[in-house]
Amino acid sequence: xxxxxxxxxxxxxxxxxxxxxxxxxxxxxxxxxxxxxxxxxxxxxxxxxxxxxxxxxxxxxxxxxxxxxxxxxxxxxxxxxxxxxxxxxxxxxxxxxxxxxxxxxxxxxxxxx
Amino acid sequence: xxxxxxxxxxxxxxxxxxxxxxxxxxxxxxxxxxxxxxxxxxxxxxxxxxxxxxxxxxxxxxxxxxxxxxxxxxxxxxxxxxxxxxxxxxxxxxxxxxxxxxxxxxxxxxxx
Numbered sequence: 001x002x003x004x005x006x007x008x009x010x011x012x013x014x015x016x017x018x019x020x021x022x023x024x025x026x027x028x029x030x031x032x033x034x035x036x037x038x039x040x041x042x043x044x045x046x047x048x049x050x051x052x053x054x055x056x057x058x059x060x061x062x063x064x065x066x067x068x069x070x071x072x073x074x075x076x077x078x079x080x081x082x083x084x085x086x087x088x089x090x091x092x093x094x095x096x097x098x099x100x101x102x103x104x105x106x107x108x109x110x111x112x113x
Numbered sequence: 114x115x116x117x118x119x120x121x122x123x124x125x126x127x128x129x130x131x132x133x134x135x136x137x138x139x140x141x142x143x144x145x146x147x148x149x150x151x152x153x154x155x156x157x158x159x160x161x162x163x164x165x166x167x168x169x170x171x172x173x174x175x176x177x178x179x180x181x182x183x184x185x186x187x188x189x190x191x192x193x194x195x196x197x198x199x200x201x202x203x204x205x206x207x208x209x210x211x212x213x214x215x216x217x218x219x220x221x222x223x224x225x
Binding site for chain 2: 004032036041042043044045046089093100101102103104105106
């Protein structure tokens with residue numbers, strides 16, 4: 001069964017600290033993996049996209065890594081800001097007998113002053 | 114700036130009503146999608162369209178239909194609304210088949 005699992009479900013950190021969010025997937029064959037940020041009351045916004053051959057991609061203070069062998073990805077946030085408070089969603093696309101895009105349930109991040 | 118615009122942010126309807134949710138994109142994307150988002154669950158695909166008048170069922174199409182008469186507009190229709198269709202509905206568009214890229218800000222629909 002194709003699945004995308006994210007951990008933790010929620011996380012509270014202090015402003016200025018770093019954090020890492022995890023994503024494990026079973027989608028095969030794999031096409032690409034995206035990380036989205038979703039602010040409360042808004043639609044998701046794409047942060048990074050990685051294909052099979054890429055193992056790291058940065059977007060400002062956000063750095064995503066991908067290990068296609070272990071089917072794991074992480075999103076690292078450096079020097080967190082209050083505006084980083086949001087849900088972070090891992091999305092995996094693959095060609096599994098018809099193209100499939102599967103969303104994780106997200107990690108809810110709270111950044112406190 | 115690229116935009117996916119959903120016609121309503123909040124909507125309250127009654128059980129049994131026919132409900133229309135509208136979505137417009139200005140990026141000339143071939144592919145458009147409708148998802149619903151419920152707490153604790155990932156986004157679930159209701160329908161997507163890869164061209165004008167073309168549509169494909171997603172994972173949870175029951176109780177819904179769609180219409181794509183123009184490239185920029187994709188409508189979601191709840192034929193006879195039920196309380197279990199209370200949810201956040203998100204529209205998206207994208208260039209690559211099967212992959213959403215840009216999302217609208219969602220319509221929070223309540224069925225009473």
